[in-house]
Amino acid sequence: MMTTTKHLLITGGAGFIGSHLVRLLVNKYPDYQIYNLDALTYAGNLENLKDVEQAPHLHFIKGDITDRDFLRDLFARQAFDGIIHLAAESHVDRSITGPMAFVVTNVIGTVNLLEAAKEQWAGQFDGKRFYHVSTDEVYGSLGETGFFTEETAYDPRSPYSASKASSDHFVRAYHHTYGLPVVISNCSNNYGPFQFPEKLLPLMIHNIRQRKPLPVYGDGQYTRDWLWVIDHAEAIDRIYHDGVNGETYNIGGNNEWKNIDLVHLLCATMDRLLDRPAGDSASLITFVKDRPGHDRRYAIDAGKLKRELGWEPLVQMQEGLERTARWYLENQEWLEHVTSGNYQKYYQEQYASR
Ligand code: NAD
Ligand code: TYD
Helix, strand or coil: CCCCCCEEEEECCCCHHHHHHHHHHHHHCCCCEEEEEECCCCCCCHHHHCCCCCCCCEEEEECCCCCHHHHHHHHHHCCCCEEEECCCCCCHHHHHHCHHHHHHHHHHHHHHHHHHHHHHHCCCCCCCEEEEEEEHHHHCCCCCCCCECCCCCCCCCCHHHHHHHHHHHHHHHHHHHHCCCEEEEEECEEECCCCCCCCHHHHHHHHHHCCCCEEEECCCCCEEEEEEHHHHHHHHHHHHHHCCCCCEEEECCCCEEEHHHHHHHHHHHHHHHCCCCCCCCHHHEEEECCCCCCCCECCECCHHHHHHHCCCCCCCHHHHHHHHHHHHHHCHHHHHHHHHCHHHHHHHHHHCCC
16 A cells, blocks of 8 residues: 555554554654554553653544444544554454354444445555454464464454454455455454553463462363564554455464463473473363363464465564563553552543543
8 A cells, every 4th residue: 555644543552462563653753643452451552652652643542432422523533544453342252152252342343444445545555554453363263283374264263252253344344345445354362561451461461470270271282372562563563554455464483382281381481480390380270171162173264364464473472471471570560450440530530621
């Protein structure tokens, strides 16, 4: 795409991946005006952006993509050249206990945003772009072999992945029906700093530090492909600027781990960092009741992204895991805030007068 971006809207920029993306783009494109639209749900936290919040070209907008009137007002006030859409309910376990929030935010919220873009751009699509950030979980579950490619048929199996698959379909439908200039990427499991402690790695780090049991679901033989979150942010930057309208790009770390092996690697890393005897943390591993409908294996073929846009993951697992573990150990305060609701107070203090 010939980039004419001046006003870029990012949704979900106070979340885990979104905050890394906002940081990357704010630092890399001082000539863009970047608007971070986030509802600040339990998963969104402005402390994730403390180091860039004073940047004059970063603007925070508190708002909910499920609220059509709010979006209509926003788009009436502000023109956007590009939208990178990450806002979502993102945790599989929560989708099992409460699927409706996933339908509302991930499906209806995405369609609201598509509508707002379609109305604002009104057929003038030159230099415009709607980028939908999605997950490899839409492809379903693999056996021992094989990889998801961009041609793999969708086969979502959890309420989370079903809602993301549905949103992907709507994004493609807006491209085919209305000509909306869209790109989609489907990425594997991310890890790194600022991930909410409900997800596997931060949860295990937290429990190891507190010497609490490490709950491994089922037999622990479930496989995920792990990607360093900043590598994902860099892939998004590349696809946003150089991707082809209507195309899908798979993003992966080429880095498959069985959960139990990954937890063991983490335990060894934590023993070292905490100066505990080897094997100390691993003794906390506890096999617990499995997740219903648990997908056995995800693995991404990211060859298209490498061939066409020259992107490859840069950070290796051992290095990324150590950086992640250190970050959580050094940021206990962050952990306490995101889990206690104190960030709401922080938000009030920072933004009440803006
Ligand atoms: P996250 O849960 O950490 O953050 C989601 C953000 O969206 C939060 O800041 C939250 O406040 C905001 N949000 C939620 N509902 C909203 C609403 N109705 N209106 C406005 N904002 C709202 O999620 P994440 O892990 O950073 O994932 C970001 C995106 O990337 C999601 O679309 C997810 O499906 C996708 N993805 C995640 C992974 C992963 O491993 N985490 C992998 C592939 C794709
Ligand atoms: P998660 O971080 O929830 O990501 P996803 O389900 O989107 O892949 O979980 C990663 C893997 O770790 C998944 O196979 C479920 C497993 N898991 C556990 O074994 N124990 C846990 O406490 C959690 C949160 C996840």
